[in-house]
Amino acid sequence: MKLLDQLNQMERIPAKYALMSDKEKEKRIAEIKAKFGKRLYIPGHHYQRDEVVQFADSTGDSLQLAQLSQDNSDAEYIVFCGVHFMAETADMLTNDNQHVILPDLKAGCSMADMATIEQTERAWVDLQEMFGDTILPLTYVNSTAAIKAFCGRYGGATVTSSNAKKMVEWAFTQKPRLLFLPDQHLGRNTAFDLGISLEEMAVWDPIEHKLETTRPIEEIKVILWKGHCSVHEKFTVEQIRQLRKEEPNTKIIVHPECPHEVVQEADLNGSTHYIIETIKKAEPGTVWAVGTEMNLVNRLAQQYPEQTIKSLNPNMCPCLTMNRIDLDHLTWSLELLEEGTLHHPIRVDKQTTKEARLALERMLNRP
Numbered sequence: 547m548k549l550l551d552q553l554n555q556m557e558r559i560p561a562k563y564a565l566m567s568d569k570e571k572e573k574r575i576a577e578i579k580a581k582f583g584k585r586l587y588i589p590g591h592h593y594q595r596d597e598v599v600q601f602a603d604s605t606g607d608s609l610q611l612a613q614l615s616q617d618n619s620d621a622e623y624i625v626f627c628g629v630h631f632m633a634e635t636a637d638m639l640t641n642d643n644q645h646v647i648l649p650d651l652k653a654g655c656s657m658a659d660m661a662t663i664e665q666t667e668r669a670w671v672d673l674q675e676m677f678g679d680t681i682l683p684l685t686y687v688n689s690t691a692a693i694k695a696f697c698g699r700y701g702g703a704t705v706t707s708s709n710a711k712k713m714v715e716w717a718f719t720q721k722p723r724l725l726f727l728p729d730q731h732l733g734r735n736t737a738f739d740l741g742i743s744l745e746e747m748a749v750w751d752p753i754e755h756k757l758e759t760t761r762p763i764e765e766i767k768v769i770l771w772k773g774h775c776s777v778h779e780k781f782t783v784e785q786i787r788q789l790r791k792e793e794p795n796t797k798i799i800v801h802p803e804c805p806h807e808v809v810q811e812a813d814l815n816g817s818t819h820y821i822i823e824t825i826k827k828a829e830p831g832t833v834w835a836v837g838t839e840m841n842l843v844n845r846l847a848q849q850y851p852e853q854t855i856k857s858l859n860p861n862m863c864p865c866l867t868m869n870r871i872d873l874d875h876l877t878w879s880l881e882l883l884e885e886g887t888l889h890h891p892i893r894v895d896k897q898t899t900k901e902a903r904l905a906l907e908r909m910l911n912r913p
């Protein structure tokens with residue numbers, strides 16, 4: 547069933563969850579977890595709310611969560627605390643007897659929605675006409691299962707922010723050009739770090755259905771899909787310059803989903819995992835401004851009180867779709883599971899799974 551059809555058929559969360567206290571909900575979650583034991587597994591992305599993360603059996607970034615899904619063949623039920631594309635990935639990497647549940651189907655990702663399969667198939671026809679059979683498609687895991695399947699079908703792979711450099715290097719051993727979906731910023735930042743100039747990159751605009759480039763197309767090595775993360779795009783060079791003026795001792799670390807100029811201006815950049823590890827290893831007394839999702843920044847500030855940690859953008863909002871998974875939805879999903887109902891199961895069809903797994907395995911099986 548398509549996501550939109552599922553959304554239309556979706557039942558609203560019963561009012562009783564708004565009336566229950568947090569303590570009661572926490573008690574119910576703990577009881578149900580204890581009752582199911584190893585049959586139930588709750589993975590949580592680092593961008594999830596604290597109220598949810600406290601119940602996660604494992605937390606991780608996108609790569610770690612995909613690896614955990616691949617390795618977990620015990621749990622019958624996986625209640626995924628993250629967004630839709632992550633639950634799809636978990637479903638595709640687990641076996642048929644395992645059920646993946648997303649507590650709120652509205653927990654999508656605006657970046658993943660910026661590349662539909664129809665737009666991608668249409669773009670591919672034009673790009674093949676322009677460049678011939680010289681392009682390998684790579685997709686950030688923040689994409690739909692259909693886009694992953696597209697990449698699998700044409701010899702490509704998935705990437706995460708933790709392994710993007712390694713995967714782009716691999717892509718160039720396969721074909722002289724690559725199409726990077728759906729995040730132009732991660733694609734541009736990664737290719738630039740590997741020595742590809744901005745002039746050798748072009749942008750495919752899926753709305754206008756055209757290639758944006760100032761150079762002859764023979765010089766293009768990387769075609770970037772015109773998509774972005776609405777959270778990370780909010781960080782700006784002005785915020786960095788202002789902070790440097792006011793607090794010159796602050797180190798600035800940002801995620802590579804931020805625009806290129808922001809990444810260039812920052813002191814350090816890297817995946818969610820890299821940001822966490824860098825701050826964990828930093829000296830007490832160091833001061834950090836972090837350009838990534840707010841729930842994670844606030845958690846880091848609490849976990850490392852010996853350092854000063856704040857968001858690069860003081861007016862930042864958390865990722866709205868990640869935030870949809872809250873205590874109410876987690877309690878609701880688990881209570882339904884206890885009654886024997888799989889609420890909001892995520893099931894990717896067999897053909898899509900087969901092709902998307904090719905793309906995922908080309909990434910996961912690389913040392």
Ligand code: 13P
Nearest residue numbers: 607608609706707817818
């Ligand atoms: P990573 O977990 O790969 O750092 O991705 C960040 C993100 O935006 C997840 O939605």
Ligand code: SF4
Nearest residue numbers: 655656657775777865
């Ligand atoms: Fe999507 Fe950005 Fe939210 Fe991640 S942080 S789920 S990429 S909108």
